[in-house]
Amino acid sequence: xxxxxxxxxxxxxxxxxxxxxxxxxxxxxxxxxxxxxxxxxxxxxxxxxxxxxxxxxxxxxxxxxxxxxxxxxxxxxxxxxxxxxxxxxxxxxxxxxxxxxxxxxxxxxxxxxxxxxxxxxxxxxxxxxxxxxxxxxxxxxxxxxxxxxxxxxxxxxxxxxxxxxxxxxxxxxxxxxxxxxxxxxxxxxxxxxxxxxxxxxxxxxxxxxxxxxxxxxxxxxxxxxxxxxxxxxxxxxxxxxxxxxxxxxxxxxxxxxxxxxxxxxxxxxxxxxxxxxxxxxxxxxxxxxxxxxxxxxxxxxxxxxxxxxxxxxxxxxxxxxxxxxxxxxxxxxxxxxxxxxxxx
Amino acid sequence: xxxxxxxxxxxxxxxxxxxxxxxxxxxxxxxxxxxxxxxxxxxxxxxxxxxxxxxxxxxxxxxxxxxxxxxxxxxxxxxxxxxxxxxxxxxxxxxxxxxxxxxxxxxxxxxxxxxxxxxxxxxxxxxxxxxxxxxxxxxxxxxxxxxxxxxxxxxxxxxxxxxxxxxxxxxxxxxxxxxxxxxxxxxxxxxxxxxxxxxxxxxxxxxxxxxxxxxxxxxxxxxxxxxxxxxxxxxxxxxxxxxxxxxxxxxxxxxxxxxxxxxxxxxxxxxxxxxxxxxxxxxxxxxxxxxxxxxxxxxxxxxxxxxxxxxxxxxxxxxxxxxxxxxxxxxxxxxxxxxxxxxx
Numbered sequence: 001x002x003x004x005x006x007x008x009x010x011x012x013x014x015x016x017x018x019x020x021x022x023x024x025x026x027x028x029x030x031x032x033x034x035x036x037x038x039x040x041x042x043x044x045x046x047x048x049x050x051x052x053x054x055x056x057x058x059x060x061x062x063x064x065x066x067x068x069x070x071x072x073x074x075x076x077x078x079x080x081x082x083x084x085x086x087x088x089x090x091x092x093x094x095x096x097x098x099x100x101x102x103x104x105x106x107x108x109x110x111x112x113x114x115x116x117x118x119x120x121x122x123x124x125x126x127x128x129x130x131x132x133x134x135x136x137x138x139x140x141x142x143x144x145x146x147x148x149x150x151x152x153x154x155x156x157x158x159x160x161x162x163x164x165x166x167x168x169x170x171x172x173x174x175x176x177x178x179x180x181x182x183x184x185x186x187x188x189x190x191x192x193x194x195x196x197x198x199x200x201x202x203x204x205x206x207x208x209x210x211x212x213x214x215x216x217x218x219x220x221x222x223x224x225x226x227x228x229x230x231x232x233x234x235x236x237x238x239x240x241x242x243x244x245x246x247x248x249x250x251x252x253x254x255x256x257x258x259x260x261x262x263x264x265x266x267x268x269x270x271x272x273x274x275x276x277x278x279x280x281x282x283x284x285x286x287x288x289x290x291x292x293x294x295x296x297x298x299x300x301x302x303x304x305x306x307x308x309x310x311x312x313x314x315x316x317x318x319x320x321x322x323x324x325x326x327x328x329x330x331x332x333x334x335x336x337x338x339x340x341x342x343x344x
Numbered sequence: 345x346x347x348x349x350x351x352x353x354x355x356x357x358x359x360x361x362x363x364x365x366x367x368x369x370x371x372x373x374x375x376x377x378x379x380x381x382x383x384x385x386x387x388x389x390x391x392x393x394x395x396x397x398x399x400x401x402x403x404x405x406x407x408x409x410x411x412x413x414x415x416x417x418x419x420x421x422x423x424x425x426x427x428x429x430x431x432x433x434x435x436x437x438x439x440x441x442x443x444x445x446x447x448x449x450x451x452x453x454x455x456x457x458x459x460x461x462x463x464x465x466x467x468x469x470x471x472x473x474x475x476x477x478x479x480x481x482x483x484x485x486x487x488x489x490x491x492x493x494x495x496x497x498x499x500x501x502x503x504x505x506x507x508x509x510x511x512x513x514x515x516x517x518x519x520x521x522x523x524x525x526x527x528x529x530x531x532x533x534x535x536x537x538x539x540x541x542x543x544x545x546x547x548x549x550x551x552x553x554x555x556x557x558x559x560x561x562x563x564x565x566x567x568x569x570x571x572x573x574x575x576x577x578x579x580x581x582x583x584x585x586x587x588x589x590x591x592x593x594x595x596x597x598x599x600x601x602x603x604x605x606x607x608x609x610x611x612x613x614x615x616x617x618x619x620x621x622x623x624x625x626x627x628x629x630x631x632x633x634x635x636x637x638x639x640x641x642x643x644x645x646x647x648x649x650x651x652x653x654x655x656x657x658x659x660x661x662x663x664x665x666x667x668x669x670x671x672x673x674x675x676x677x678x679x680x681x682x683x684x685x686x687x688x
Contacts, residue, residue, distance in 0.1 A: 066548070066554055143597065187556075196598075196601070197601075200601045204410070210410055211600070211601030211602055212413075212531075212556075212599070212600045212601055212602065214601065218598055220594070221594050221597050221598070222590075222594070223590035223593050223594055223616055223620070230623045231593070231616065231619045231620050231623050232623075233593060233594065233597055240584060240585075240598065241584075246566075246567035249567050249575070249577060250564070250565050250566070250567055250577065253487065253565050253577055254540075254562055254565070254584065255556070255599055256555070256556045257540070257541070257544045257555030257556055257558065258555055258556065272567055272575065275575045276567070276575050279574045279575050279576075
C-alpha cells in the first residue's frame with residue numbers, strides 16, 4: 001500500500017471519528033447549562049444572547065477571535081469587598097512589620113491608630129490615611145519578596161464572617177461567566193482599582209486569569225543589582241496608574257490596547273470602563289452587579305434605597321445611566337441561584 | 345448496543361487514529377527545518393537546544409506552558425533601524441501638519457530645521473530635539489485618529505535603500521524564530537523603546553504579535569467625551585514608560601508581570617532586559633543580533649571594530665558582558681542564510 005493511500009485511509013477514518021465526536025459534543029452542549037448558578041432571567045438571557053451573537057460566524061454582530069476582550073472589575077464584582085477591600089486588610093496587617101523596620105512611624109498618624117488596634121478608629125480613617133498606609137506597606141521591597149509575603153498572608157488570613165480565606169469568597173456565578181466567555185474564545189481580563197501586583201499573586205489560581213491579563217493600580221518599580229550581582233526589581237512608592245474611574249479605560253488602553261467588547265463592574269469606579277466598552281459599536285455587554293442580598297452576602301448602594309457604603313458605591317446616577325444606556329443590572333438576590341461554591 | 349460501548353468504540357478508534365497521526369507528525373517534523381533561513385552554526389544550535397530543553401516534558405529545564413514568555417526588542421532586532429528608526433521618520437513627516445495646526449512653531453527649533461528640509465541638518469538634531477518632535481507629533485489627537493494616520497503613513501512611506509514599505513524590512517530569520525517559539529507554546533512579546541501605540545498599529549499583521557503583547561515607550565491618555573456624548577481617549581504629551589535600558593525590565597514587569605525565559609536585542613538599550621531574563625534560573629536564552637553585514641544590510645557597532653552608530657549601539661562593554669555571561673551573539677553575516685523574505 002502506498003503511503004498516500006495510507007494517509008487517505010487514516011484521513012477518512014479520522015473524518016468519521018471527528019464527525020461522531022462532533023455530534024456527541026453538540027448533544028452534550030444542549031444538555032449542559034454553562035451558567036448553572038444563574039436563575040433563568042433577563043441577566044442570564046442577555047449574556048447568552050451576547051455570546052451567541054458575537055461568536056456565531058455569519059451573524060452581523062460576529063466578533064473575530066482576536067478582538068474578543070472582556071474586562072472585569074474585581075472587588076464587589078468577582079468577589080466580596082465588605083467589610084473592607086481585602087488588600088487594605090493585608091496592608092493593615094503589614095503595618096507592625098513596617099513600624100518595626102521604621103520605628104519613627106510608631107507615633108505618626110495613621111500608623112499610630114493602626115498600631116493601637118482600635119478597630120472602630122481604624123475603620124474611620126480617611127482615604128488620604130489609607131493611601132499613606134498603602135504606599136508604606138506596598139513599596140520598598142523587592143518584587144519577589146512582596147509576592148512571597150502576599151502569598152503567605154492569603155494562605156492564612158480569614159474573612160471574619162465566613163471564616164474562610166478571602167480567595168474562597170469569589171462569586172460562583174461570575175466564575176461560571178469567566179469560564180463561559182473563555183470557552184467561547186474571549187480573553188478575560190481583570191481591571192481593578194486594587195493593586196496590580198497584589199491581584200496577580202492569586203488571579204491565575206483563583207480565576208484562571210494569568211498575571212499578564214491583570215490590569216490594576218500600579219506602582220513603579222526600580223531595576224537594580226543585589227550584592228551577588230544579580231538584577232532585581234524593587235517596588236517604588238510612586239503611582240503609575242490609578243486604575244479607577246477614567247483610569248480604567250486609560251489603563252485598559254495602556255495594557256491591552258484594544259477596546260473591550262464586554263465589561264463588568266459594580267460601582268461608580270467602573271462607570272467609565274462600562275461606557276468605553278459600550279461605545280465601541282456592534283453588540284456590546286456592559287453589566288453591573290447590585291449587592292441587594294443581605295442574607296446571603298451584603299446589601300448596599302443608595303440606588304433602590306439600599307444603605308450607603310464606603311466601598312462599591314452604586315449611586316442613583318449610575319443606576320439611571322445604566323437604565324438609559326440599556327446596561328443590565330445583575331441582582332444578586334434574584335439572578336443568582338448560588339453565590340459561593342462552598343454554600344449550597 | 346449501549347451508548348457507553350458506542351463511546352468506548354469511538355474512543356478506541358480515535359486513539360488509533362491519533363497515534364497514527366502522531367507518527368505522521370513526528371515524521372513531518374523531522375523533515376521540516378523550523379529555521380530554514382539560519383545557517384547551521386552555534387546560534388541556531390543554541391536556539392533549538394533551548395526550545396527542546398524547555399518544552400520536553402520530564403527534562404529538568406522544562407518550563408510550564410503558562411510561563412513561556414519571550415521578549416524581543418524591535419528596532420535592529422526584528423527589522424532594520426537604519427538610517428533612522430522608522431517611527432522618527434514618521435514623526436518628521438508629521439511635522440508640516442503640526443506646524444499648519446500650530447503656526448507659532450514654524451520659527452521655533454527644532455521645527456524650523458525640519459521644515460527647512462535640510463536633510464543633513466535634520467540628521468544632526470540632538471536627542472532633546474528629537475524628543476520634542478516626538479511629543480509634538482505623537483500627542484494631542486484621539487487614539488483612533490492616531491491609528492488612522494500611522495496606518496496611512498505605513499501604507500505609503502518607503503525606505504530609501506530598498507524602495508519598499510518599512511514593514512517589508514523585517515528579518516526573515518527572526519520571523520522564523522517568532523513562529524518556532526510560538527509553535528512550541530511561547531507567548532512572543534515585543535519590548536521596544538519605540539512607541540507602544542505606533543508598533544501596535546502593525547505588529548499583528550507584520551509579526552503575528554497582537555497589541556496586548558506589545559510593550560513599548562508609552563504616553564498617558566486622557567478619557568473624555570465628544571460632542572456626541574461618546575467617550576474617547578486623547579493621547580497626552582506625558583511619558584508614562586520609557587521602555588529603554590532599565591525601563592525594559594520595569595516595563596515588562598508592569599505589562600506582563602512575569603520574567604521572560606528568552607530575550608532578544610541588539611544594543612545597550614536591551615542590556616538590562618537580557619540580564620533580567622538570564623538571571624531567572626533554569627535554561628535561559630539571551631541573544632544579541634550583531635549588524636556585521638554591510639553588503640546585505642548594514643555594519644555598525646564599535647565591537648569587533650565596526651563603525652560607531654547613533655542608533656543600536658553595540659558597545660565593546662556589551663560584547664564583553666555577553667561573552668562573560670554566555671549570551672549568544674548572532675552574526676547577521678554568518679548565521680543568516682537570507683535576511684529579507686523579498687531577497688533570495
